[in-house]
Amino acid sequence: MARRRRYSRDPLGLRRALSGLLLPGLVAAMALLAALALAGAQGAATLAERWQRGAAAAVTVQIPDADAVRLDRAVAALRQMPEVAEAEAMEPERLAALLRPWLGESPAIAMPGVIELRLRDQRTDPVLIGDRLANVVPGAMVEAHGLWVQRLAALARSLQAIALGVLLLVAVVAAAVVAVATRAGLSARRNAIEVLHGLGARDGDIAGRFARRVGLLAATGALVGAGISVPALALLVDLAGPWVGAESRLHSLAGLPWAGLLALPPVAYLVGWATAQATVRRWLHQLP
């Protein structure tokens, strides 16, 4: 009775023809890659947003060999200029904190004085301000953040694009793997399919059975892969903490692309289902 109940829903014997760990294992590996790509895309997006928010429209002036006199003189001169809305000398502590990721805790090199400017008009050429300031305080240099922010944002965007490309590639490879596995199942059950076809099974009946089985295997694999990716990604986010301002391990867990990870199994099911449908239906067309 148990045997009958089990097989009545599986007349093609697909549980044995499409079994084993190969397909779920491969899909799990690809889900892991997809999770990494997702995390990469999210990380790049976070960085881009952060850089743009922090430094947009800001122009800094560097005063080499800064002492208080030269710094005050520069600030005073800048405040005189009509196009400057605001000029503020940066606190040395804040400067050190900003530069810590690049220079470490106690930089060996002398830190320049830095003045942050906000311009009344974004289109003002900061180089002209720098020239005029250099007359008052020799050696002063204007740094236009906007240019760098643009370049960094472009870099982050291209990283995002690469990550999305990797996702797409992973999906295509997954579809190819599913197609190969489906063909193996088809040739293993060729006789059974011909019998069912001869008994009047529609293409949709047979393809649907394959598609549901393959989709289930793919979703299982994706679930395992996504599960494995959680600790790995948490570790990576932890390592990247200084870049994105994460403070604790819990914080790094919250930084994972949870929506993407949760979407992996259903997406894997859909990819497996659709690929198996197409493969089986094309194969069935050789039968009259």
Add this chain to the structure above:
Amino acid sequence: MVRFEAVGLRYPGGGPHTGSWGPEALVDVTFALPQGSFTWLLGPSGAGKSSVLRLMHLALRPTRGEVEVLGLRTANARRAALAPVRRRIGVVFQDFRLLPYLSAFDNVALPLRLAGRPEASLRADVTEMLRWVGLAERAEALPPELSGGEQQRIAIARAVVHRPALLVADEPTGNLDNHQARRLLALLREMNRLGTTVVVATHDEDLVSRFPAPSLLLHDGRLHDVDSARGVDSAAGYDPEGHPGAWPEAPQADDPPAEDTYPAETPPEPYSDPAEFPEPPRHANRPPPYIVRPRDPRRGPPPHG
């Protein structure tokens, strides 16, 4: 019911190039079988019997001409239109074609499940059918655990469980001893009595002589002749070298109707609930112009002499 109209059939891959076609396996085959008839399909090996049967149960489509089965003209039908007609056809193969990993019960239940019958209503029908073929106790056995005769009876049960309108059997007795062959024929005969159109391909002349019925004779892919009422005599006088003139072209309406000469010691097992099957029209088994064979105008005069 089943109508062949100047049917030609070629199989692909006859030559060295893929895509080329072999010689015609069937040439200008034309006949018509009415509803509720029983027909032998005779001829030597390679004559095209299996090709005719495969055209009948829609495993092939004709290369030219037209095959009409259960009202569907198959030559140009949509692919999706074939499946519903297949579900109204039962097929018995010489090699059974059971699914080895399914129990006898599940094998017999396949056509009903494909038709979407709910499990609850299907169980009784399948059990009844297994009892009809005498295998009620082996319902949970897998086909490899069954003898050849038992497997053949499972195959029969699967072919008829959904009450097909057309039952096609290709050398169904090839793997059976005489006793089992007679028993199988009794089952086919019973199905025919209940209204199913039955076509049986065989080269077992003993079997044909036990149950005289109209026959189609194939030779080299051509329909050599159609006899109607004198099935037994014609089949007995069959000569593979081919003397087509030996069989009368016109049906002999004044001949006595063919009766089942099945030996009495193994009568067909009675079906418990005959009311479930409508009795076939009584004339179904009485052959006068039983097989209608229109002359194909392209063939010119008949190939006599």
